[in-house]
Amino acid sequence: MQDVTRTNWWKRMILRTIAVTLIGLAIIGPLAGTLIWSFAEKWYWPSAFPQQVGLKYWKASLSGQSQVMESLWVSLLIAVIVVVLAMLISVPAGYALARYDIPWKRILLVIFLMPQAFPQLPVFINMTSMFYRYNLVGTVTGVVAVHLVVSLVYSVWITTAAFKSIPVSLEEAAVNLGANRLKVFFRITLPLAAPGLIASSIFVFITSLDEFTGTFFVGAPFIQTLPILMYTASMGYNMQYASVIAVLLTIPALFFMLVLERFLKAEYISGLGV
Amino acid sequence: MATLRIKGLTKTYGQLKALDNVDLTVEEGKLAAILGPSGSGKSTLVRAIAGFVVPDCGEIFLGERDITHERPEHRNTAMVFQSYALWPHMTVYQNIAFGLKLKKKTPEEIAKKVKWALELVDLPGLEERLPTQLSGGQQQRVALARALVVDPEILLLDEPLSNLDAKIRYKLRFEIKKLQKRLNITTIYITHDQEEALSIADSVVLLKDGRVMQAGAPQDIYSRPGDLFVAEFLGASNIVTGKTLRDEGGLYASLGGTRLPVPDDKKENDEVSLILRADEVELTTEKPAESEDYYVLKGILCDQMYLGSRWRYEVSTPEGHSLLVDHDRNLAAHSEIYLCISRDRLYIY
Known part of the structure; x- marks a missing residue:
């Protein structure tokens, strides 16, 4: 009887170990591969490991005049502009959606969702042809506009949820003691919604930093953001540069994901249903 | 401090009459308990006095002042909410000082007043705590201090004790009554608990479907209930x-x-x-x-x-x-x- 349970236990452990290893490989594998590639100075097939390891490509990428650095600044500039614009739109929009009875509220939210609902490629191709008419193709403005379309969905939804999670009575208590609307908003509502707004900004920032498809159609080849440069590099079989960029792009994403986890409260997620 | 007079106050939400021609007078320094089951319109009434609900018709006078259409932030009413509604990102001190800062008091005046208010509600020394570090009863005391510190003309208590457990509720009830008498402040006390209403009030107003069913001194209303509803609501075994x-x-x-x-x-x-x-x-x-x-x-x-x-x-x-x-x-x-x-x-x- 005991032997049977013991064999079962071993069987379970072995199966579990295999499963965990496979899942781990699936997640860590490509990341580890990218990391190794970024340090590989020579790596010829079929060797399992690089023949020569070093910081050559990192140095080249991070030197002041390199294309990688140039793209990094373009990417950061665009991301910051997108965050600012997205917040300027979603803070008032989110507050209004959370607090007021707006006719067609649901339809409004669906409109924000629209670009995500369709296959992205035709949406971007259409946008590109529209942008040609207004001379926006190949400009920072055009790329910012595309990024906004992609990220507004998150930012409006998260800010709406953030405002909704603040009980109205907290605002009423302030009004009751003599605060006008502006004071209530800046002293009560905004500080309380801040974690949600920060979470929303981070989402937008990362979305903009990693956005490829829209940027490719509207911006390339004049606007070379990091993802575009990475694509170009990997298409030219320059795996080392592509990998360096990939690692560079992962760092802020990882960092912010850790921050985000602290800010994104469960009630924001549940508050999403408007 | 002032006498509150309400005449013909009516508010409808679609088909529902939340307030139906309500007349009510609360003399200066008196405590009126508004008693009624949920949905009787008692919250709407207190929110109309505070200015959060705009009535369809009727008038609200605070002293000689017609406040029916005054903005809520100008009314000089002070409300205590069932949920306490303390601001979680501010300390107890900041919570209480908020109304004083809006009145452009000097820091010395504010410090003095906050100290006075905290002693009033028997919570000295808790200035630097955050609301989440306090018990429910303490939170409601802070909310009371925050309301009283601005010297309001009328104190509005919207089911202030409903979220507390029975023992604390019982204790705080009498403290509120004592405070109210000591400060001689006109007070509206909303409750659905008949015992609470009878024990604390100078006058009890019984509300049902937005209408005043009966109003009077607690003893009168208890010993001479005007109809079946009133008798039933005041606890008939x-x-x-x-x-x-x-x-x-x-x-x-x-x-x-x-x-x-x-x-x-x-x-x-x-x-x-x-x-x-x-x-x-x-x-x-x-x-x-x-x-x-x-x-x-x-x-x-x-x-x-x-x-x-x-x-x-x-x-x-x-x-x-x-x-x-x-x-x-x-x-x-x-x-x-x-x-x-x-x-x-x-x-x-």
Whole structure:
């Protein structure tokens, strides 16, 4: 009887170990591969490991005049502009959606969702042809506009949820003691919604930093953001540069994901249903 | 501090009349309890006074000032919410100081006033705590301090104790009453708890479906409930419904083998309700003498429950009704007993 349970236990452990290893490989594998590639100075097939390891490509990428650095600044500039614009739109929009009875509220939210609902490629191709008419193709403005379309969905939804999670009575208590609307908003509502707004900004920032498809159609080849440069590099079989960029792009994403986890409260997620 | 006068206040939400022609006066320094079941419009009433609800018609006067259409931030009312509504990102000090800062007081004045307010609610030394570090009772005291510190003309308490457990509720109730008397501040106290209303108020206003059913001093309203709803809401342990009967002596109702008068507007075979409170009935084993002052009802003890200080008996009457009656001694089951009830304590509707 005991032997049977013991064999079962071993069987379970072995199966579990295999499963965990496979899942781990699936997640860590490509990341580890990218990391190794970024340090590989020579790596010829079929060797399992690089023949020569070093910081050559990192140095080249991070030197002041390199294309990688140039793209990094373009990417950061665009991301910051997108965050600012997205917040300027979603803070008032989110507050209004959370607090007021707006006719067609649901339809409004669906409109924000629209670009995500369709296959992205035709949406971007259409946008590109529209942008040609207004001379926006190949400009920072055009790329910012595309990024906004992609990220507004998150930012409006998260800010709406953030405002909704603040009980109205907290605002009423302030009004009751003599605060006008502006004071209530800046002293009560905004500080309380801040974690949600920060979470929303981070989402937008990362979305903009990693956005490829829209940027490719509207911006390339004049606007070379990091993802575009990475694509170009990997298409030219320059795996080392592509990998360096990939690692560079992962760092802020990882960092912010850790921050985000602290800010994104469960009630924001549940508050999403408007 | 000022007298509050409300005239013909009406508010409708679609088909629902939240307030229906409400008249109400609360004299300076008095506490009025607005009592009613949920959905009776009592919250709408207090929110209309605070300015969060715009009435369809009617007037609200605070002293000589017509505040019906004044902006809520200019009304100088101070509200305490059921949920406390303390700002979680501010310390106790900052919470209480908020209203004073808006009034452009100097930091010294603010510090002095906050200290005064915290002593008032018996919470000195908690200035730097965050609301989440306080118990529910302490949070509500801070909310009270925050409201009182701005010297409001009227204090509005919207079910302030409903979220607290019974023991703290009981204690805070009397503290609020004492504070209110000490500061002599006109106060509206919203509650759905009849005992709370009766024990704390100078006057009780009973609300149902947005209408004032009865208003008056607690003793008056308790001893002379105007209708079935009021009597029921103020805690009636026994409500018996039967039919009116007729004999050569005219219309009457029967309970415990005794003939009881019925209201003049009743006809034969109409429904009639009799209300009596368990603690207002005297239970005896010997037949009492006939009297003009009380009715004597007959019954049989069928069940009993020990309440600690007394026993509560279930008595069945010859008509088949059962009544709950309190008595301080243990009696044998199934014995025949008599119930004595003062004539003005048996309510017939």
